[in-house]
Amino acid sequence: MSEGNAASPLLTVEHLTQRFGGLVAVSDVSFSARDREITAIIGPNGAGKTTLFNCLTGFYTPTVGRLTASHSGRTWLLERMEAHEIARQARVARTFQNVRLFGGMSVLENLIVAQHNKLMAASCFTLAGLFGLPSYRKAEAAAVERARYWLERVGLVDVADWQAGNLPYGAQRRLEIARAMCTEPRLLCLDEPAAGLNPRESADLSELLLFIRDHHAIGVLLIEHDMSVVMQISDHVVVLDYGRKISEGPSAQVRNDPAVIRAYLGEEEGA
Amino acid sequence: MEYFLQQLINGLTLGAIYGLIAIGYTMVYGIIGMINFAHGEIYMIGAFVSMISFLVLGAAGITWVPLAVAVVLVVAMLFTAVYGWTIERIAYRPLRGSTRLAPLISAIGMSIFLQNYVQLVQGARVKALPPVISDVIVLAQRADGFKVSISYLQIMIIVLTTALMIGFTQIILRTPLGRAQRACEQDMKMASLLGVDVDRTISLTFVMGAALAGVAGVMVTMYYGVIDFYIGFLAGIKAFTAAVLGGIGSLPGAMLGGLTIGLIEAFWSAYFSVEYKDVAAFAILVLVLIFRPTGLLGRPEIEKV
Amino acid sequence: MxxxxxxxxxxxxxxxxxxxxxxxxxxxxxxxxxxxxxxxxxxxxxxxxxxxxxxxxxxxxxxxxxxxxxxxxxxxxxxxxxxxxxxxxxxxxxxxxxxxxxxxxxxxxxxxxxxxxxxxRHSTLTQAERDRRMDRVGARLQDASRLIGPVAVLFALVLPFMPFANRGVIDLGCLLLTYIMLGWGLNIVVGLAGLLDLGYVAFYAVGAYAYALMATTFGLGFWVCLPLAGIFASLYGLMLGFPVLRLRGDYFAIVTLAFAEIVRIVLLNWTAVTNGPVGIAAIPRPSFFGIADFTNSPAEGHLAFHQLFGLTFAPVHRIIFLYYVILALALVVNFFTLRIRRLPLGRAWEALREDDIACTALGINRTNIKLAAFAIAGMFGGFAGAFFATRQGFISPESFTFIESAIILAVVVLGGMGSQVGVVIAALLVVGLPEAFRDLAQYRMLAFGVGMVLIMLWRPRGLLAHRDPTILLHLRKSARQQQAESEARG
Structure with a gap:
């Protein structure tokens, strides 16, 4: 699917700073995420993880900093692109902390909408589609097949025609990941995918993420609170606290870093 | 120069009236995030109530102007407050927590109903009331005889508006009701968990906004002397523009926005064209929303993702 | 209590x-x-x-x-x-x-x-119970519309030849179909894309004035002007769209309202072109596709409709013809909407209504698809406007006030957003009922306002708010069963 290159990182974040008025949410953070690896960003509440995600995916424009995505022999400067361009051209897909599905639409429709740009081109910007030309019908059938593939992966085939809003919470989370994968991303950003899941569902999630990394050969960037998930599957961990990067490295190393322990247990500040 | 001064006075008077209506929009939008589309009709009802009250007082032989005006103000505030309370109770409260569109549609329906209700019970014709206060003070005179004057009425409108403004700001800043309002504005669920009676607070917000619109109605009746059932629509949109211009949710902003709109309208009519004065107000609304959606005094809003 | x-x-x-x-x-x-x-x-x-x-x-x-x-x-x-x-x-x-x-x-x-x-033992149903019941009615109606739809179209087709169809009935039919068409047009913006447009009447006005001006100054015929009127209205939509579409929710609504008022005020005051409050009179009536005219004594070299078909002259021919024109236009809008809901553009509109931020994250350019919705709905509004101008033969700014926008919006929202059948039923309620009770004319708008409030209180999502998926993975029947199951659980 790709000729991923372990030497050059898929995503590079350099000196990222984001201010809101006087509040500094992210301060001078640099790290990189590699292709075919799972990179986790962890940190206590309010550490600036979601803000970082929003900068990456174009929902905020960073105050300072450079965000580069590079793959397929090209490079994109994410901080200069609009959110939809980042998703479409730089192929960065994301999920949201509080699941954002198209609740009134069916599960399958959610996955078809994710393939909008491809289908739009196939329908010649709706003209071919309006007259029901076979080229569009073929493209739509292919889109349904892709959707079916991901539905099988996340175990939602049986409920494909339900309203997405009626799914149980865990299924909604899985559907959101499937939807992001339907955009055929090179970097998948997941904002707390395990939040609110029971241990069994968390285990399934870990398995799914490993599958995505290994079989689809893409990079995964993960914000997570659930340490069992993080430690089990992450290749690389970045720790944020109060908007600053306090540690970085393989999970085993980060786990024993005194700075990380201090941030989580608050030994000296006594939270 | 003299002409300019005269337009300034007229614009300030008009702006004071818009500002009073705008406060109602801004308070309601601040607290429940909806455009109270029927607010302009409250102002229209205030105008009708004040006209009726003047007629009743006249028939009762109360002709001492300060007393009559005071009585009419109180009566108009009372009745419009009841209208404001009832509208919220009937048309908006059951829809709280529903889709975003539903209360707005309900408000539009309410607005149409109130217009036609007043048309039905009071007639569609324009109503004219002889001026209650007609004395003016001549401030300056130009060589060609053009006089710059300010009427007692204009003074009264500006002074009364200022007084109400200060009073209401104090209410919001200092009283428990004001505190409850600000709490609901921040987070309604949390406020109710902390023991704020949210329903009552919202009701009182409507009551206060409606009473101020009632005062604006009294002023417009005295100032122009002609009213009809349709005046609420345009005034409502302009006052909403004023609220947005000043920064929605901000009381001083509403007043500032009202004055700006009033001045722009007065000068536009004076120097460009009377016909397009409404276009000026709408154009400002569009421009403000596009270039500074937070308004002059509003706080920036960060899109939550 | x-x-x-x-x-x-x-x-x-x-x-x-x-x-x-x-x-x-x-x-x-x-x-x-x-x-x-x-x-x-x-x-x-x-x-x-x-x-x-x-x-x-x-x-x-x-x-x-x-x-x-x-x-x-x-x-x-x-x-x-x-x-x-x-x-x-x-x-x-x-x-x-x-x-x-x-x-x-x-x-x-x-x-x-x-x-x-x-x-x-309860005097009222809870909101949830009521919603579920009405949802079921909506779903059933949606199913039934597969049958009722063609029957209704057939009925509309033969209506002019029914024994009871006098001029008044056909006129009412034209009026209803105009509102149904406008409702279906606005449904694209409000129902599908979820953008609350309070100024739809502006498109209608642009279309009407475009036709009236082109016909009276350049002498162009209806069939030439109809597409042009649509294009003009569409351009107005694009022009309006660029500044406005970045706004969200209520702000968007109020700005569209402001724009519609600006259009009306300009029409009212730009006397040199629009003739101001007097309006434009003597707007040419449509010909029979440029082949024949609907007059008793056609001009030199022209053919009259009754001569063409060997009928005796009757003024009602033109009314019937107009009726078919608006019926055809309305059906075009309907088929377009039904079709586009199954295409990427239509699905993107609905996704936008559900969650615009998620749309962006999927690489969908919000502005473009919103503009598309505006332009397309505007075009249909323009068509309806041109039809209105030619049917009336006279237009003035009076016809394009806010209340007109409110009525069209009511047709869309009360029927149930996004529901094509809902629009028809709401149009019958909102436009048809008041017309039927003409004697109580003074209470019409009063009742209209009350009705809007009551329907919102009773069913905030609109009478027939029910949505069927536009594409299914499994067979239809099992999907419906599953839906019922999921509702029972949800």
Whole structure:
């Protein structure tokens, strides 16, 4: 699917700073995420993880900093692109902390909408589609097949025609990941995918993420609170606290870093 | 120069009236995030109530102007407050927590109903009331005889508006009701968990906004002397523009926005064209929303993702 | 607030609550209803109508009392009293028709609730129960529309040849179809894309004036101008769209309203072009596709419709022709919408309505698809406007006020957003009913406003808000079963 290159990182974040008025949410953070690896960003509440995600995916424009995505022999400067361009051209897909599905639409429709740009081109910007030309019908059938593939992966085939809003919470989370994968991303950003899941569902999630990394050969960037998930599957961990990067490295190393322990247990500040 | 001064006075008077209506929009939008589309009709009802009250007082032989005006103000505030309370109770409260569109549609329906209700019970014709206060003070005179004057009425409108403004700001800043309002504005669920009676607070917000619109109605009746059932629509949109211009949710902003709109309208009519004065107000609304959606005094809003 | 206390105190509390409601009603009606201002030669005088006030207060008191007592579990007695009230409303003289209406409607509502309470022990359904019931009705109707749809179209096709179809009926048909077409057009923006457009009438006005001006100044025919009118309205949509589409929610709504008012004011004051408040008269009527005219004595070298088909001349031919034109236009809009909902653009609109941020994250350019919605809906509005101009033969800014936008919006929202059948039913309710009760013309808009509020209270998502998926993975039937299952669980 790709000729991923372990030497050059898929995503590079350099000196990222984001201010809101006087509040500094992210301060001078640099790290990189590699292709075919799972990179986790962890940190206590309010550490600036979601803000970082929003900068990456174009929902905020960073105050300072450079965000580069590079793959397929090209490079994109994410901080200069609009959110939809980042998703479409730089192929960065994301999920949201509080699941954002198209609740009134069916599960399958959610996955078809994710393939909008491809289908739009196939329908010649709706003209071919309006007259029901076979080229569009073929493209739509292919889109349904892709959707079916991901539905099988996340175990939602049986409920494909339900309203997405009626799914149980865990299924909604899985559907959101499937939807992001339907955009055929090179970097998948997941904002707390395990939040609110029971241990069994968390285990399934870990398995799914490993599958995505290994079989689809893409990079995964993960914000997570659930340490069992993080430690089990992450290749690389970045720790944020109060908007600053306090540690970085393989999970085993980060786990024993005194700075990380201090941030989580608050030994000296006594939270 | 003299002409300019005269337009300034007229614009300030008009702006004071818009500002009073705008406060109602801004308070309601601040607290429940909806455009109270029927607010302009409250102002229209205030105008009708004040006209009726003047007629009743006249028939009762109360002709001492300060007393009559005071009585009419109180009566108009009372009745419009009841209208404001009832509208919220009937048309908006059951829809709280529903889709975003539903209360707005309900408000539009309410607005149409109130217009036609007043048309039905009071007639569609324009109503004219002889001026209650007609004395003016001549401030300056130009060589060609053009006089710059300010009427007692204009003074009264500006002074009364200022007084109400200060009073209401104090209410919001200092009283428990004001505190409850600000709490609901921040987070309604949390406020109710902390023991704020949210329903009552919202009701009182409507009551206060409606009473101020009632005062604006009294002023417009005295100032122009002609009213009809349709005046609420345009005034409502302009006052909403004023609220947005000043920064929605901000009381001083509403007043500032009202004055700006009033001045722009007065000068536009004076120097460009009377016909397009409404276009000026709408154009400002569009421009403000596009270039500074937070308004002059509003706080920036960060899109939550 | 079900009363569980002992009966006497119960009754007292009920009386108190009813008295409070009556007091509010007194304050609401005392100045406006009770003291009517009349213009006389000597200035304004007050004409008292206190009997109306007293009756209103009494009716409100009784109504509230009835409702409170129903909740306290005395449905039987209230049912009898309410029935008596309806009878009294029917038979006794009332000072005004409005009061009689209040008495009748109030009595009916109270009686209905009392009946419901006797059967199920609650006087009202909870919002969720009501929603679920109406959803089921909506779903059933959606299924039925597969059958009813063609039948309705067939009926519309043969309507002009029915024995009862006189000129008035066909005219009403034209009017209804115009609103249905406008409703379907606006449905694209409001129902599918979820953008609350309070100024749809501007597109209608642009289309109407575009046709009227082109026809009267350049002498172009209807069939040439129709597409042009659509294009002009569409361009207006794009022009409006660029600045406005970044705004969200209520701000967006109010700006579209402002733009529509600007258009109206310009039409009113740009006398050199639009003829100002006088309007444009003598707008040419459409020909039979440029082949023949609908006149008794056609101009030199032209053919008359009745000559072409060897009929005797009748003015109704043109009306029938116009009827078919608007029917065809409306059906085009309908088929377009049904089709586009299954295409990427339509799905993106619906996704945008559901969650615009998620749309962006999927690489969908919000601005483009919103502009597309505006341009397309605008084009349909423009078509309808051109039709309006040619049917009336006269247009003025009067016809394009905010209330027109509100009516079109009501047709969309009351029917149930996004529902094509809902639009038809709402158009029948909103436009058809008032037309049928022309004698009560002065109460029309009053009832319209009340209706809007009531339907929103009763069903905030619109009467027939039901949505079928546009594409299925499994067979249709099992999908419906699953949906029911999921609703039972959800």
């Amino acid at each position: 079900a009363g569980a206390g002992t009966p006497p105190s119960d009754f007292k509390a009920a009386l108190g609550e009813a008295a409070a409601a009556g007091g509010i009603a007194l304050l609401l009606t005392l100045p406006l209803v009770g003291m009517r201002t009349l213009e006389t030669s000597g200035g304004l005088v007050i004409h008292p109508h206190f009997a109306d006030v007293a009756l209103t207060v009494l009716l409100v008191f009784l109504g509230r009392l009835g409702l409170v007592l129903i909740e306290a579990g005395r449905g039987g007695a209230v049912l009898a009293a309410a029935a008596a009230m309806v009878a009294a409303g029917w038979l006794l003289p009332f000072p005004t028709e409005a009061l009689r209406g209040i008495a009748l409607a109030g009595g009916l509502v109270v009686a209905l609730r009392a009946g419901l309470a006797l059967r199920s």
